[in-house]
Amino acid sequence: MTDRPLRTAGDALRWGSSLLREAGLGDPGREAAILLCSVLECDKAVLYAYPERKLSPGEASLFRRLIHRRCARVPLQYLTRRQEFMSLSFHVDERCFIPRPETELLVEEALKHLGEDGAGKLAVDLGTGCGCIAVSLAYWCPNLRVWACDVSAAALQVALRNCRAHKVQDRVRLVKGDLWAAFAGWDLEERVDVVVANPPYVSEEELASVQPEVRHEPPEALVPPVYATEFYRRIFEGAAVALKDGGLLLVETAPSLIPQLEPILRQQPVWMEVRVLRDLAGAERALAATRECRRCVERPPRCRELGCGRWTATIQTRHR
Numbered sequence: 237m238t239d240r241p242l243r244t245a246g247d248a249l250r251w252g253s254s255l256l257r258e259a260g261l262g263d264p265g266r267e268a269a270i271l272l273c274s275v276l277e278c279d280k281a282v283l284y285a286y287p288e289r290k291l292s293p294g295e296a297s298l299f300r301r302l303i304h305r306r307c308a309r310v311p312l313q314y315l316t317r318r319q320e321f322m323s324l325s326f327h328v329d330e331r332c333f334i335p336r337p338e339t340e341l342l343v344e345e346a347l348k349h350l351g352e353d354g355a356g357k358l359a360v361d362l363g364t365g366c367g368c369i370a371v372s373l374a375y376w377c378p379n380l381r382v383w384a385c386d387v388s389a390a391a392l393q394v395a396l397r398n399c400r401a402h403k404v405q406d407r408v409r410l411v412k413g414d415l416w417a418a419f420a421g422w423d424l425e426e427r428v429d430v431v432v433a434n435p436p437y438v439s440e441e442e443l444a445s446v447q448p449e450v451r452h453e454p455p456e457a458l459v460p461p462v463y464a465t466e467f468y469r470r471i472f473e474g475a476a477v478a479l480k481d482g483g484l485l486l487v488e489t490a491p492s493l494i495p496q497l498e499p500i501l502r503q504q505p506v507w508m509e510v511r512v513l514r515d516l517a518g519a520e521r522a523l524a525a526t527r528e529c530r531r532c533v534e535r536p537p538r539c540r541e542l543g544c545g546r547w548t549a550t551i552q553t554r555h556r
């Protein structure tokens with residue numbers, strides 16, 4: 237279809253929807269409306285109520301550009317620069333991974349463990365991307381401190397922007413580096429209440445069959461630098477050191493990796509209460525494990541007799 241003049245919102249919606257339909261996109265009317273709303277900075281109700289609203293030449297040309305990029309399968313979120321996560325609005329762009337709804341599961345589990353306030357507590361987010369996990373934890377747990385790392389300096393710039401937007405920059409520390417090495421010298425041992433990670437977990441073979449949109453996301457956010465189970469092993473090892481007794485480890489993964497990862501946690505005496513968490517679609521999506529009491533790991537019967545001072549409620553229940 238040739239580019240015809242777009243004088244009104246109604247013209248633009250019709251033109252955009254038909255181009256997106258021709259490009260094979262599943263929900264062209266909705267996507268055209270979302271893009272037009274982002275250009276006009278209004279909500280959909282206004283758009284539909286006033287289709288005769290005039291477009292300036294600048295608005296029309298920006299809308300055309302967005303529609304053409306969407307036809308090239310650039311993710312909608314990179315075009316609108318927004319993604320909602322845990323009821324908060326996050327800035328996203330090509331520098332970072334787009335938060336997925338299933339990751340909210342990790343945040344909800346972490347918040348249950350941390351309690352309402354999080355005073356005196358510390359959470360670590362490995363591979364923070366746009367900061368959606370770290371920022372949501374700090375926002376919904378108003379006295380919690382969060383330390384978050386990423387190998388990508390570009391993603392960390394987005395995370396900082398989101399920290400500022402949600403006014404949690406004083407409690408979220410962002411650092412560039414490779415998993416636990418990012419915190420070298422930060423004296424993390426036995427200080428952390430919750431470790432959360434949504435690491436890259438797509439294999440090179442799987443990448444060939446993902447939606448074209450996914451290939452616009454940063455490669456380091458999708459494919460781990462080493463074999464996935466090896467990457468998770470590094471997360472588990474560092475978490476066993478950093479977590480306090482009774483602290484919680486939460487990792488997101490692919491359902492296909494659960495049968496390999498769950499036994500690793502179950503076989504290591506430092507972990508107890510290993511659970512597989514399902515996402516809203518019912519898929520096995522994440523693993524949770526509680527750090528065993530260090531004295532119990534070393535000398536279980538004696539620890540129980542003495543009444544280990546560092547037992548948390550979870551550990552006490554388990555050993556009673």
Ligand SMILES: C[S@@+](CC[C@H](N)C(=O)[O-])C[C@H]1O[C@@H](n2cnc3c(N)ncnc32)[C@H](O)[C@@H]1O
Binds near residue numbers: 333369
């Ligand atoms: C799947 S994305 C998750 C981003 C965000 N936490 C979320 O849930 O939307 C994985 C993130 O891990 C980062 N990453 C990859 N390898 C890493 C490493 N070795 N150390 C730290 N971060 C890493 C990527 O840059 C990316 O931001």
